[in-house]
Amino acid sequence: MSDPALVKDHKDGIAASGSGAVAALRRRLLGPAALQKLLAFASLVLLLIYFSFASPAFMQTDNMINILQATAVNGVLAIASTFVIITAGIDLSVGTLMTFCAVMAGVFLTYWELPMWTGIVAAILTGALSGALSGAVITKMKVPPFIATLGMMLVLKGLALVVSGSKPIYFSNTENFSMISQDSLLGVLVPDLPIPNAALILIVMAVLASIVLNRTALGRYTFAIGSNEEAVRLSGVNVDRWKIVIYGLGGAICGVAGLLLASRINSAQPALGQGYELDAIAAVVIGGTSLSGGTGTILGTIIGAFIMSVLTNGLRILSVAQEWQFVVTGIIIILAVYADMLRRKRG
Amino acid sequence: MSTPLISVHGLCKSFPGVRALHNVRFELLAGEVHAVMGENGAGKSTLMKILAGVYRKDSGDIVYDGVGVDFPSPREAQAAGIGIIHQELQLMNHLTVAQNIFIGREPRKAFGLLLDEDRLNRQAAELLGQLNLAIDPRTTVGGLTVAKQQMVEIAKALSFNSRVLIMDEPTAALNNREIAELFKMIRALKARGVGIVYISHKMDELKQISDRVTVLRDGEYVATVPTAETTIETIIGMMVGRSLSDARLVGAAPAGDIALEVRKLNCGPLVRDVSFTLRKGEILGFAGLMGAGRTEVARAIFGADAVPSGEIRVNNRQVTIRTPAHAVANGIGYLSEDRKRFGLATGMDVESNVVMSNLANYLAMKVMLRKRAIRDTAGRFIRMLNIRTPSASQEVRLLSGGNQQKIVIAKWLDRDCDILFFDEPTRGIDIGAKNEIYRLLRALADQGKAIVMISSELPEVIRMSDRIVVMCEGRITGELSPDEATQERIMQLATQRDTMEGRLTA
CATH class of the missing domain: 3.40.50.300 (P-loop containing nucleotide triphosphate hydrolases)
Structure with missing residues (x-):
């Protein structure tokens, strides 16, 4: 395998390093990661076209807003999962952590009557702390991520019920709270585009997450740990600390998702949340991030999240029974990952 | 100072x-x-x-x-x-x-x-x-x-x-x-x-x-x-703690019947029109530079990659090998150059690894593991191959490279394969253990096994082989008897890049 490449490299190695930027650009546009995104993106477009023809109710403004609202919560959760999955880890607690953060937002705002922004920051910090705790259990106690976060999932589910007394908390003291998600800043400026703030927040989170992942040390170590954790450790990087930070960041992003969900339904529902982690993981995987770590993109994850919510929404509009929706969604996830495997094998 | x-x-x-x-x-x-x-x-x-x-x-x-x-x-x-x-x-x-x-x-x-x-x-x-x-x-x-x-x-x-x-x-x-x-x-x-x-x-x-x-x-x-x-x-x-000789290790008996015959094997750019025969009781050396296609030939015959075109005959019978399982069923074993990735479950113990590919023979009522038989087999190979381990239940990852290699060999011996491909069998192994491996390969050949040894170390190939095939860029560029094989002659064949230009422009 290696010989022709070796000879060739030797011949035009100097030339290659000169045109490195061009090569990098070509890789970015046409490389395997780009192809995966293209594949996922094409599937999304096909789904949209199919549902538009299948039902006139699908391409309505109200329905599109519904899809955006639904994608916002799952998309933000999926961003949180993307970081952890790129490290070759997994976080099963993102769903119940989201709920716990929503409940804590209710405690801060409704019970303690904190100012809205203080309460929001406190809820996000709650998520960060909880995520960091998962990270500490994984690195310091050496509990595998699957088990550690499975435990945290149950702990947080229980705590959400305990703190709330198993009852919903309504944001009765903060009238503006529901506007965070439901209002449309963009709609005020451009009346024809009543895109809800939730979708804007998703975009902002995605852009920020992309920057963190691709342009900061945190992002670099996220990929590096997923690629070869031992090599990173031997390079003198404090892997434990960075993993705690990565799980903590994931937790903070779950806090944002919790606020979005609570704002959308204007209440914190302590029983909601379990099951969201699987939707988030599905979105990440459909988006081309490998569960074995080292590769992944935020854009892919966002497309994956849209595929999930368009599918759910479209099937509902076509009056497909809930039971069959599960079956179809499950098959789509398997096919998406299978297509990815085929592509990898060929590439 | x-x-x-x-x-x-x-x-x-x-x-x-x-x-x-x-x-x-x-x-x-x-x-x-x-x-x-x-x-x-x-x-x-x-x-x-x-x-x-x-x-x-x-x-x-x-x-x-x-x-x-x-x-x-x-x-x-x-x-x-x-x-x-x-x-x-x-x-x-x-x-x-x-x-x-x-x-x-x-x-x-x-x-x-x-x-x-x-x-x-x-x-x-x-x-x-x-x-x-x-x-x-x-x-x-x-x-x-x-x-x-x-x-x-x-x-x-x-x-x-x-x-x-x-x-x-x-x-x-x-x-x-x-x-x-x-x-x-x-x-x-x-x-x-x-x-x-x-x-x-x-x-x-x-x-x-x-x-x-x-x-x-x-x-x-x-x-x-x-x-x-x-x-x-x-x-x-x-x-x-003792001195070693560098003399050639010659077989006890002349080579026997043809065990494996390969004709016009093609598989990707690094296996092109490869033909050779391998006899029982002989060690056939595969020499060449890294990336000359030697590993790819072995993997193609073993069914590890895409299905190759061409003819493969085992014991004078044409066979079709699509997967490693077919190869093993035909008595062909392949010992990878990368032991850790392809040869061993390093987190498991010595005895589990030894019987890994032959587990069906260690089952009672087709389901229950016969622990005693497994331990006996492991013990037998530990003695036979002089594997240095505190016990058969030691985790393989804690052993040194040479001892790990011996466990891979034990695994294939237990599987009774008659045609064995050794890919860089002494890579990363020190000289004392190398000599043990050499003697082991020769002993296996003397028992009638047909052995292909792929090696990038020329002295090793010359010392061990009964015949030497040299590859360059996917083709066999020559075959040498031990008498005519010198390092210079092998290197000459291994760098015979006559088809190079044509392929780069193609």
Whole structure:
């Protein structure tokens, strides 16, 4: 395998390093990661076209807003999962952590009557702390991520019920709270585009997450740990600390998702949340991030999240029974990952 | 004599069930290349890993630059100027060359918030330029050849401005041209006053590059001698505690019937019109440069990759092999060059690995494992192959490379394969264990097994083979009898690139 490449490299190695930027650009546009995104993106477009023809109710403004609202919560959760999955880890607690953060937002705002922004920051910090705790259990106690976060999932589910007394908390003291998600800043400026703030927040989170992942040390170590954790450790990087930070960041992003969900339904529902982690993981995987770590993109994850919510929404509009929706969604996830495997094998 | 850069006294280290180092001494001067030699499990790698902060010592003194040290992690050792290149490459395959080299030390911008990717690539390009390496710093490491990956590791270690550089078998995957480049690099570092600790099993290399040799045996210090004034035989004698002959290992009986016949095998760019025959009781050597297609031929016959075109006959019967399971059913075994990845479940114990591919024979009522029979078989192979392990229930990852290789061999022997492909069977194995493996291969041939030995070490091929096939770029470029085979003749055939230009333009 290696010989022709070796000879060739030797011949035009100097030339290659000169045109490195061009090569990098070509890789970015046409490389395997780009192809995966293209594949996922094409599937999304096909789904949209199919549902538009299948039902006139699908391409309505109200329905599109519904899809955006639904994608916002799952998309933000999926961003949180993307970081952890790129490290070759997994976080099963993102769903119940989201709920716990929503409940804590209710405690801060409704019970303690904190100012809205203080309460929001406190809820996000709650998520960060909880995520960091998962990270500490994984690195310091050496509990595998699957088990550690499975435990945290149950702990947080229980705590959400305990703190709330198993009852919903309504944001009765903060009238503006529901506007965070439901209002449309963009709609005020451009009346024809009543895109809800939730979708804007998703975009902002995605852009920020992309920057963190691709342009900061945190992002670099996220990929590096997923690629070869031992090599990173031997390079003198404090892997434990960075993993705690990565799980903590994931937790903070779950806090944002919790606020979005609570704002959308204007209440914190302590029983909601379990099951969201699987939707988030599905979105990440459909988006081309490998569960074995080292590769992944935020854009892919966002497309994956849209595929999930368009599918759910479209099937509902076509009056497909809930039971069959599960079956179809499950098959789509398997096919998406299978297509990815085929592509990898060929590439 | 100047004060030593590193001096070690009374160093001890134990692992569960294994005493790795006992009362070891070692000394390294600035500007010296100091080779560390020893058999399997003699403790070389353990000593190096303690110096580099990967393991903690149990007891003993390490004085570095006049100060007693005990590095808690590689980070501290690196900061102090001790760099190590591990035998198993430690790279992040998904990251680029530049990102790998500067992992943990990325240049920043925007008040330290963002990574400065341009500066990173520039620095890496500078470093690679200084080392005369034609590698684009933006290339993803996973796409490089093993040789280039090794060069990236070396560049990374050097980027720390290390005063001590530890190299654990740096040439294992390099061809002669690359080795020459590496040696040039080592000499330049020497001139700068860097102390280099060099582990290798290739004796001719030590003669070329090292100033002094320290020999370890069974975790204990034997001696330190100046290389120039010591013969290779003396060093080997100190390593194994006895002297070894370099004579050819000839078969007891002439080769028998044809066991395997391959005609016009084609599979991808590195297996092109390959035809050869293999007889019972013979060892057929496959020589060639790295990437000449030898491994690919073995894998194609073994059904490990895409289905090849062409004809394969086993015992004069045409067979179709689509998967490794077909190959094994036809009595063909393949011992990968990469034991850890393809040959062993390193986290499991010795006995589980030995019976791994033959488990059906160790079942009671087709479901229950017959523990006693498994243990007996493992015990038999441990004695037969002289596998050095505290017990059959020792985890394989805790054994040295040579002993791991013997376990892979045991696994295939237990499977009763009559045609065995050995891909670089002695890579990363020290000289004493190598000789054991050689004798073992010859003994297997004498029992009537048909053996293909793929090896990049020419003396080994010449010494072991009854016939030698040479490959270059996917084609067989010649076949030599042991009498006509010299290193020069083989290299000539191995570099016969007559079809090269046509393929590059195609």
